[in-house]
Amino acid sequence: MDRARLTKFDKAIAQTIQQAKQVPVLINYSDGNKRYEKAPDAFDMALIDKIDELDIPYWYPTDRMPEGEESRRNDGIGLTHVHHFYTKRNLWVLDAFVHKSHKLQTRALWVATACTEGSSALNRERPFGLPSKLSGTLYVSSMIREINTLGFLRRKIGKYKTCGIVPCISIGAKSSTETNEFNSSIDYIFTDPPFGGNLMYSELNFLWEAWLKVCTNNKTEAITNKVQGKGLSEYQRIMTECFRTFCHALKPGHWMTVEFHNSKNSVWNSIQEALQNAGFVIADVRMLDKQQGSFKQVTSANAVKQDLVISCYKPNGGLEDRFKLSAGTEEGVWDFARTHLKQLPVFVSKNGQAEIIAERQNYLLFDRMVAFHVQRGERVPMSAAEFYAGLEQRFPPRDGMYFLPDQAAEYDKKRMTVKEVLQLQLFISDEASAIQWLKQQLTKKPQTFQSIHPQFLKEIGSWQKYEKVLELSELLEQNFLRYDGKGDVPSQIHSHQSSNYKELRNLEKDDPVLKANAKDRWYVPDPNKASDLEKLRERALMQEFEEY
DNA sequence: ATAGGCGGGAGAAGCCGGTT
DNA sequence: AACCGGCTTCTCCCGCCTAT
Numbered sequence: 080m081d082r083a084r085l086t087k088f089d090k091a092i093a094q095t096i097q098q099a100k101q102v103p104v105l106i107n108y109s110d111g112n113k114r115y116e117k118a119p120d121a122f123d124m125a126l127i128d129k130i131d132e133l134d135i136p137y138w139y140p141t142d143r144m145p146e147g148e149e150s151r152r153n154d155g156i157g158l159t160h161v162h163h164f165y166t167k168r169n170l171w172v173l174d175a176f177v178h179k180s181h182k183l184q185t186r187a188l189w190v191a192t193a194c195t196e197g198s199s200a201l202n203r204e205r206p207f208g209l210p211s212k213l214s215g216t217l218y219v220s221s222m223i224r225e226i227n228t229l230g231f232l233r234r235k236i237g238k239y240k241t242c243g244i245v246p247c248i249s250i251g252a253k254s255s256t257e258t259n260e261f262n263s264s265i266d267y268i269f270t271d272p273p274f275g276g277n278l279m280y281s282e283l284n285f286l287w288e289a290w291l292k293v294c295t296n297n298k299t300e301a302i303t304n305k306v307q308g309k310g311l312s313e314y315q316r317i318m319t320e321c322f323r324t325f326c327h328a329l330k331p332g333h334w335m336t337v338e339f340h341n342s343k344n345s346v347w348n349s350i351q352e353a354l355q356n357a358g359f360v361i362a363d364v365r366m367l368d369k370q371q372g373s374f375k376q377v378t379s380a381n382a383v384k385q386d387l388v389i390s391c392y393k394p395n396g397g398l399e400d401r402f403k404l405s406a407g408t409e410e411g412v413w414d415f416a417r418t419h420l421k422q423l424p425v426f427v428s429k430n431g432q433a434e435i436i437a438e439r440q441n442y443l444l445f446d447r448m449v450a451f452h453v454q455r456g457e458r459v460p461m462s463a464a465e466f467y468a469g470l471e472q473r474f475p476p477r478d479g480m481y482f483l484p485d486q487a488a489e490y491d492k493k494r495m496t497v498k499e500v501l502q503l504q505l506f507i508s509d510e511a512s513a514i515q516w517l518k519q520q521l522t523k524k525p526q527t528f529q530s531i532h533p534q535f536l537k538e539i540g541s542w543q544k545y546e547k548v549l550e551l552s553e554l555l556e557q558n559f560l561r562y563d564g565k566g567d568v569p570s571q572i573h574s575h576q577s578s579n580y581k582e583l584r585n586l587e588k589d590d591p592v593l594k595a596n597a598k599d600r601w602y603v604p605d606p607n608k609a610s611d612l613e614k615l616r617e618r619a620l621m622q623e624f625e626e627y
Numbered sequence: 628a629t630a631g632g633c634g635g636g637a638g639a640a641g642c643c644g645g646t647t
Numbered sequence: 648a649a650c651c652g653g654c655t656t657c658t659c660c661c662g663c664c665t666a667t
Contacts, residue, residue, distance in 0.1 A: 152659090197640080203657065218658065226641085234641085278637065 084157070090134070091141045091162055098157030101223065103127065130168050137178040139170055140289035147306050149217045150282040158219060161289040164199040172228040173198060177290060188291065193235045195287040198228040217283065255321040256299045261328035268325050268335040272350070275303045275314060315349040322357030332395035335359065338388055350389075355450045359391040362422050363438050392422055394451075406457040412466070413473060415451050416444060417483065420474065425486045426493040433497045439480035441467050442515075514558050518603055521559060525572040525602040528552065555601050560614055564598035569611075571602040 083100040103119045140161040144150045157163065162170055173194060180187035196202075203220035273280060281297035288294045301317040303309050309317075325335055339350055354361060398418045405411035420439070427434045437443055445466050452459045461469070470476075475487040482490055520531060532551055555561070562569055568576075576596060604611040 202641095216659075220658070222657095231641090274637075 089160075091139075092160060096157055096159070096163075098163070127168075130171070135167075135171050135174055137174045139174045139177075140292075142285075142289045145282065145285055145294075147279060147282040148304055149279045150285055152217055153219050156219065158200065161286065164201065164219075164286065166200075166225050169198050169225065169228045172232070173290075176232055187236075190232065190235050191290060192287040194228065194231050195290055198226055198231055199286065201286075202226060217286070254296075254299055255301075255324055256317065258324050258328065263328070263330050265325075265328045266330060266333060268329060269338070270325070270335065271338040272318060272321070273300075273302050274339065275311070275349070278302070279304060311349055315353050318350060318353040319356045322353050322359060326358045326393050329393045331393055331399075334390060334392045336388060336390055354389070354391055355454055358393065358454065360394055360419060360422075360447060360451060361389060361391045361438075362419070363390040363424065363436070364388070394418070402455070406452070406455065407460055409460055409469075411452075411457075412448055412459075412461060413469065415448055416470070416474070419444070419447060420481065420483050420486070425482070425489050428493070428497050431497055433478075433494060435478065436480055439482070441470055441481065444470065444481065513554055517554060517559065521601055521603045525562075525575055525597075525600040527599045528555065528601070531601070559601045560604050560611060561599060561601050562597050564594055568593050568597045569602055571605065572597045572600055 084097050085100045086095060086097045088094075089096045103123070105116060106119055106123065107116050142161045144153070144159060144161065151159075153159075153163075165173065173191065176194075177188065177191050180191060200219050200223050201217065202224050203222065279302060281295040281300050284295060297307060299317055299320070300307075300309075301314055301321060303311055303314045329335060337350065337354065351361065395418070398414065401414055402411055405414060423438050424436055427436060438447070442463075445463050448466065449459050470481050474481040475484060476482075477487060477490050477494070517531070520526070528551070560569070562572060573593070576593060604614070
């Protein structure tokens with residue numbers, strides 16, 4: 080079946096064009112306070128025809144829609160130029176308003192931009208809902224609702240007036256990649272960057288930019304977009320440039336907050352890498368606790384939506400200077416660790432419960448330390464195991480976190496005011512978080528495959544579909560150790576057994592009852608134990624060998 | 628290898644009726 | 648008269664999965 084089309088001559092661009100045929104079918108009008116509906120009659124049709132024959136006496140945008148993923152989606156139905164998105168009479172009204180705004184040099188042009196989308200063909204008729212465009216797209220529905228632009232403008236002006244005048248705020252709009260005038264002078268930055276290829280900002284803006292006669296130069300627009308030739312690496316490059324500018328602008332030791340929505344792991348990784356490449360040190364990542372869920376969050380049971388907030392800081396001058404001398408040495412590592420720990424929150428509580436501060440855990444401290452070295456082109460002078468052992472020696476541990484001595488004292492004091500410490504809520508979304516989750520579970524209780532598998536399946540709900548599916552057995556094999564029933568029971572299992580089962584208390588490590596109970600349980604390798612590390616290393620080598 | 632099914636996704640926003 | 652709160656959801660695209 081083919082679409083009914085209409086061929087006509089478009090005077091504005093002096094071309095014969097072919098568009099999908101549209102027929103008015105319903106009029107919603109008001110008489111006094113009441114609203115009525117009717118089918119268009121001969122008078123209404125004659126009026127539309129009459130308007131169509133007249134020429135609009137003002138300038139209006141007739142730009143070709145630019146190339147892009149969104150901007151030319153309506154070429155197929157003949158909406159190729161900006162003015163095609165409006166009915167003649169609405170074009171006329173908007174146009175007259177814009178014309179007058181220019182003439183009076185008022186701020187009314189700003190109001191006009193608020194109406195360019197709502198009064199266009201993007202406004203959908205929805206029998207069971209209220210009209211609106213489909214956000215994030217330039218989608219034109221098969222049923223358009225043409226609104227009364229005159230009334231629309233009037234309402235917007237009313238809203239504008241009620242906003243009042245706010246004093247002393249300066250707003251600027253320019254490219255983040257080219258803002259170089261601030262040099263270590265900004266106190267704080269909050270940024271809400273584009274999340275990869277979610278929204279094609281410059282393309283979506285085109286409809287109102289055409290009215291303003293100012294268009295975005297999208298060369299350094301930080302998005303992924305096939306038509307614009309921007310993949311993940313281009314996105315990351317541009318984001319790094321932006322973050323570098325921010326780092327330059329920020330005072331040393333000061334903070335930046337990055338808001339992010341984890342729609343895709345690859346994009347999430349790009350953002351983190353870009354931050355570190357730009358010189359920032361990530362100090363905290365947590366879920367944004369939104370007061371109210373969106374409609375979709377409430378209705379769909381398995382909608383996984385977490386807004387994340389990344390807190391990061393620009394290292395202070397002292398550390399950078401000292402690091403120049405001590406880089407690549409153990410002293411440099413511990414200097415970084417001390418300085419970093421100093422920046423991290425000491426105690427976080429909610430509803431009378433203390434929360435685990437993820438960034439104070441050994442593996443994340445190690446990650447940050449490595450990133451700091453790699454970013455500055457220095458070799459990392461110690462292994463993870465050595466780092467973990469060093470942490471233990473230098474910094475007092477509390478609830479699986481590490482503190483500076485004075486911080487530990489503060490933590491202890493505040494810790495007494497709460498009932499319990501919440502376990503860190505982990506969402507398994509990729510391999511890394513799956514390993515962390517397993518580590519948490521197995522530290523709490525060494526378990527057999529049969530016992531942990533159902534829990535794993537339950538937790539795996541938020542697994543990103545495009546991630547390679549990893550088998551639990553594979554994850555366990557690669558990262559954890561299993562007691563095969565030979566030799567002494569490992570202390571990780573033994574201590575759990577003796578503290579949780581009365582009948583297993585006070586038994587020797589080679590007791591047959593103990594051994595039978597411990598057999599086939601998986602446990603977390605102890606980084607301080609040479610034998611544990613040896614087992615893991617051996618396994619990694621075997622795997623590498625098998626891949627050849 | 629290709630086709631087809633299927634699930635899920637950056638909500639925004641105009642308007643009405645009730646309240647202050 | 649001004650303000651406030653609540654209401655309500657469509658089509659397309661992408662990518663994964665299954666079937667042919």
